[in-house]
Amino acid sequence: MEQTESHKPNVSRFALFLAFSRISLSSFGGAIFWARRELVERQRWLTEREFVELFTLGQLLPGPNVLNLAVMVGYRFAGWTGGAAALAAFLGWPCLVVVGMGVLYQHYGALPQVQQALTGMSSVAAGLLLATVVKLAMVLPRHWRPWLFGALAFVGVGVMRWPLLWVMGALAPWAVYAAWKEQE
Amino acid sequence: MDRLDLGGLFLHFLILWFLAIGGPSTIFPDIHRYVVEVHHLLTNAQFAELYTLAQVAPGPNAMYVTLIGWYLAGWKGVAATTIPLLVPATTLTLLVGHLNERYPNAPIGRAIRRGLTPITLGLVFASSTILMRAVNHDWRGYLITLLTVAVVLRKSWNPLWLFAAGALAGILSFV
Numbered sequence: 001m002e003q004t005e006s007h008k009p010n011v012s013r014f015a016l017f018l019a020f021s022r023i024s025l026s027s028f029g030g031a032i033f034w035a036r037r038e039l040v041e042r043q044r045w046l047t048e049r050e051f052v053e054l055f056t057l058g059q060l061l062p063g064p065n066v067l068n069l070a071v072m073v074g075y076r077f078a079g080w081t082g083g084a085a086a087l088a089a090f091l092g093w094p095c096l097v098v099v100g101m102g103v104l105y106q107h108y109g110a111l112p113q114v115q116q117a118l119t120g121m122s123s124v125a126a127g128l129l130l131a132t133v134v135k136l137a138m139v140l141p142r143h144w145r146p147w148l149f150g151a152l153a154f155v156g157v158g159v160m161r162w163p164l165l166w167v168m169g170a171l172a173p174w175a176v177y178a179a180w181k182e183q184e
Numbered sequence: 185m186d187r188l189d190l191g192g193l194f195l196h197f198l199i200l201w202f203l204a205i206g207g208p209s210t211i212f213p214d215i216h217r218y219v220v221e222v223h224h225l226l227t228n229a230q231f232a233e234l235y236t237l238a239q240v241a242p243g244p245n246a247m248y249v250t251l252i253g254w255y256l257a258g259w260k261g262v263a264a265t266t267i268p269l270l271v272p273a274t275t276l277t278l279l280v281g282h283l284n285e286r287y288p289n290a291p292i293g294r295a296i297r298r299g300l301t302p303i304t305l306g307l308v309f310a311s312s313t314i315l316m317r318a319v320n321h322d323w324r325g326y327l328i329t330l331l332t333v334a335v336v337l338r339k340s341w342n343p344l345w346l347f348a349a350g351a352l353a354g355i356l357s358f359v
Contacts, residue, residue, distance in 0.1 A: 024243050028347055031244050032308070041340070053297040056304040061280060062204045063272035064246040071273050072281035083278055087270070094243020095250055095266060101241050102254040105233070113355055120328065120354025121240050122319035124346045127332025129312040134337060137305055150306035158310025171303055179299030183291060
């Protein structure tokens with residue numbers, strides 16, 4: 001399958017800061033759902049495929065993967081200051097919110113209503129993550145090999161609960177080699 | 185509780201974040217070991233509650249380390265636990281992002297991205313099933329999760345409404 005190199009839209013640092021502020025402040029239960037919604041669906045800065053490839057790179061690098069995605073998206077459109085703008089927005093607001101929650105927790109953490117509301121919201125958060133995987137999986141080619149690698153990664157980490165390092169160490173070179181052979 | 189050594193905490197977290205390939209969940213067990221088992225800075229229950237709280241706060245899931253820092257030592261604690269998380273993203277990630285933009289069609293880069301994409305999706309799927317099992321106590325929780333999936337795949341409603349519905353279901357003791 002040939003990649004259609006879409007043109008790169010013009011995105012200012014301020015637009016990056018706003019977009020990643022919106023992503024971080026709405027990211028309840030994991031940021032990847034909201035990052036995809038904002039960058040692919042609302043702003044259309046990235047195609048579905050570009051998004052999933054940048055997310056993959058972010059996953060390979062150490063650190064919170066969506067944070068890595070933010071830095072790379074910012075860098076892609078506005079150089080290293082763009083990366084800094086995305087990073088500041090993506091981490092700054094949650095930092096303040098989390099401290100606020102720390103203060104509230106010291107006062108109200110034990111209330112049963114609070115605990116019950118949190119339980120219901122957690123079930124929704126799990127559903128959002130699952131729906132994101134289903135949407136992103138649409139970009140996979142209709143070929144058995146990618147689906148096999150995806151399934152093996154899922155079974156190794158999600159079912160067998162083997163350490164990630166082993167699973168990646170076994171699968172990654174094999175998957176990259178197969179993709180390499182395919183494009184020759 | 186041991187005397188809090190913020191410098192030691194900072195260094196330990198810094199090393200951990202460089203090992204966190206595949207995301208924050210890979211180093212979760214070791215953070216727990218350092219904070220609860222080795223240094224007795226928090227009890228097991230406190231650790232779990234702070235973690236859960238950060239999961240429902242907006243922002244990256246990894247922000248639970250910030251909350252732990254705040255709880256232990258205020259703003260100094262926030263700095264000691266949060267700055268380490270930034271270091272890999274501002275060094276390695278910028279470098280790789282630069283190479284990726286400079287040589288977008290390098291065959292090796294394309295093979296890496298193409299080859300690893302399905303593995304990433306498998307891992308996110310694994311995370312979603314682990315999360316589902318951790319948060320859903322019985323069929324009612326799973327029902328909320330599956331309803332969420334159905335709505336998200338069909339409608340483009342703002343999911344904050346779904347969260348509000350989930351919170352309401354919880355308060356009405358549905359889950």
